[in-house]
Amino acid sequence: MTLTVKEELIKRSPLRVLEKSISGGLGRGNIGVLASRKGVGKTACLVHIAADKLLQDQHVIHVSYASRVDHIVTWYENIFKEIAKKPKMHAALDEFDDLIRHRVIMNFKQDGAKTQQVLRSLEAMIVHGNFRAQTVIVDGLDFALAGPDDLLKFKELAGRLGLEIWFSASLKKEDPQFDERGIPYELAGYLDVIDVLISLQHHGDHVHFNLVQDHGRLAPKDLQLKLDPTTLLIAKDVPVRAR
Amino acid sequence: MTTDIARMRNIGISAHIDSGKTTLTERILFYCKKIHKIHEVKGKDGIGATMDSMDLERERGITIASATTNVEWGDHSINIIDTPGHVDFTIEVERSLRVLDSAILVLCSVGGIQSQTITVDRQLRRYNVPFIAFVNKADRVGANPLKVRDQISEKLGHQSVLMQIPIGLEGAFLGLVDLVAMKALYFDGPEGEVVRVEPIPAELAAEAAAKREELLDAASLFSDELTEALLEGRATEDLVRAAVRKGVLARKLVPVFIGSAYRNKGIQPLLDAVVHYLPDPAEVENRAVDLDGEGEERVLSADPAAKTVALAFKLEEGPYGQLTYVRVYQGSLRKGEEIVNTRSGQKIKVGRLVRMHADTMAEITEAGPGDIVALFGVECASGDTFCSPGLNLAMTSIYVPEPVISLAIEPIDKAAADRVAKALNRFTKEDPTFRTHVDTESNQTIIQGMGELHLDVYVERMKREYRAEVRTGMPQVAYREAVSQAVDFDYTHKKQTGGAGQYSRVIGRLEPLAKGVFEFANEVRGGRIPREFIPSCEKGFRAALRKGPLIGFPVTGVRVVLNDGQYHPVDSSDIAFQMASQGAFRQVYMKAKPQVLEPVMKVSVEGPTEFAGNVFATISQRRGVIVSSVEDGTFSRVDAEVPLAEMFGYSTVLRSLTQGKAEFTMEFLKYGRVPPHIAEMLTEQHLEAERKKSQR
16 A cells, blocks of 8 residues: 555654654653753754644644744744655645644743643633644743743643643753753753653754653653754754765 | 925825724824814724714814825925725725825824734735834823834834833823934923923933934944944934934834824824825835736836826715826826826826815816825726826736625615615725626625625615615625536537527536636647637636536636537537537536635634633634634734634624624635535525526
8 A cells, every 4th residue: 555645754754763762752641841952943843743743634732932923834834845845745735734724823922921821721722712632832931930830730731631742941051951861950840740851952063852751761862863954854863874 | 285296295094993093183184284173083982983083074074084185294295095994995905005105003002013903014014115103092091102112023023113202101191202302392282282392301311311222223224324423423313313214214114103192292293203204205116017018017207297197096976076086106197188097098188186185175287296186077996097198007906806795785765776876886986896786586786895894884885975775685605616626528519400500519628727717728729629619618618607506606716628629610600619618517517526615714803811712612613713822911812714604793792702802803815615514505505596496
């Protein structure tokens, strides 16, 4: 049986590598965090994760703080364009208009938005708005403002509504940012709530993905993934080998 | 009256419905000595402001909200062009934006940027219109003009800069600090007509100095001269203004002014700003489409001696007979000279030419570039372009969106019927998106337009302006049919019963067309169908498209490729090939997997955050797709795409669900596929109606 373009895209996505490393994926009711310094590429990664879910016909809510909605829309357009640039994938772009209807952007102003209110609106969107989201992307939550309690409330909602929630966490501390186990100092207090923690770090001209915590296990591991600087997609980091 | 083009301004006042546009316009007229007493808009909370302005007009016989009003400020002549507030009136908006050179964007100190503001901003952007911002209602409880200034940057994405800071706010709003002159301004006298200039109050000195720094930083980006002068400590007011002006003209800087029209504060400085920062007609590049070429654009020159190009942008039936408002872009309109309507090709002679003031009009013999004047007794439609003989240009795009909604109307009595006809005749001339026809089957008069409100307004205008009352039916959505799969056809039309026979055969392919309504490609070789009958085939297909077999609505997005056929030397004719084409269409249409399309609207709902859940629910119940929701503290906005068919009566539902605290706007977005179960229902309804008709 031949695969459709979409199935092919899903199968070949480097995100499958990520899933394999974290016991099959983040999983419903769980919290995943991508942590790095500002400007390393967290938003790009989150949007790539969201786009991958959309390709699998899932519904995604993209929660953002303080960023303009039209910018987020452009992110998705660009990521889909990049995905479709791969050989023989042009046909996928035709489906973009349909797929994107399964994504809702919810924008909150940080100073005015208490976690309680954000969660209320999220639940209203899913329940009253009848929007059957399986994945929620939360970009730009200030972890210094929102403590572990706030994250716990997100996790409670994730459990109750069967959601996977991916966060980005911006690390602001001066070097060193990570302790000897690779845990960002700023997130040390959150480890109990976080199921999957991945840090993004510059290595020369590449951004590397390090798995710090995997479903309760502290398991430092290089994920063999990188952020492609031109496409801003997550890509497999194949070590150069002599033929 | 000046004729110096550098002293002319053609401006629009663009605003959200409650931001106080009527009050501001009223004050401008007063300070420019066009009216002698300020009359308050009834209901000072601003509810129903548009209606108030209409009532005001009627009571006082002046034309505040009319096509244009001319005022004089110092030695400058300012034309204020009315800009319709609602998005339903797309054509009118387009037209008025063509006519004005720049705008004042009025914002509310309390409400800030709202969805209509965003719509207005998008229109200004689309037509490249430079503007300044006026943050009104600084006297209101909760007023925060500085926050609104930040929103101009955050929500609209414009580089903005404060030109003034308020002295006090809310009930204690006393005056303004002018950051260019570094002086305090107070507005004395019973109507604020005396501007008193004082030194800056000590407690505001530091803030004023800081904000002036910001202003100078922003302005110096546009002028090396100013940058140098600043370094040498010799920056003059004129240098600062010239730099800001450059920024405004390039649409790279939005200077922000503050005031309260209701309290008579800040209007005179705003009028000064119109003169200082907004362009004169010669500083704006205007283009027209060359109808002789392949649609290339020509840049017009503001030279009074050049050949004339003018646009008729509004028709008005006033107490003086029919008036046609025109704006001159190039050359001059002179009494007695001949001009050509480039749409109809009709030549006319310029007769009476007048310049409109708020309450009077002045006869003139000549109008130059930038002028806005009115012609008497000219037969034309609004949107028509007039040129000197020999030029063939069009100022407005020929593209007119198809109406998305229709309504059956019926005059209540015989006397009303005549007046309805007169009114419809007028409205269709004024507004190409408003159409009317008599349905041949039901014998009802049908009006069509761009939205429920669009039609409501015309029904209301019939009553008010023509005393023509009508009963209305249920609004009907303008569905479309479209094919989704290519199919081949081969159809023979034969008729041999008495008289001359008919014979024709057409062979080809019917396929979906991504963009456009209909395309016809002739690939017949070797004269298999004689050339003279090819147009007959096209005509036949076009006729078939008018009423789709599925639900009886027009078929769109079809490409027909004709590649073979047969004819008979005697029995083939124009009509025979038309019949064959129609037959071919009917024969294969259902095999082409036809789909029903419906108009989908872009809907934006705004209101307090506590009702966001209710709003989500209303969208979801209406087959809508929520695109985004934005929450800013207690205020939220939901943007969605919703089928028009589901939007009837939405304003009532929304009002009752949110205690009247939420409002919405909508505009046509696209045609989208109707879900299968609804398409099936529509098909059944159509079949049922057809059955009934045949039984009759």
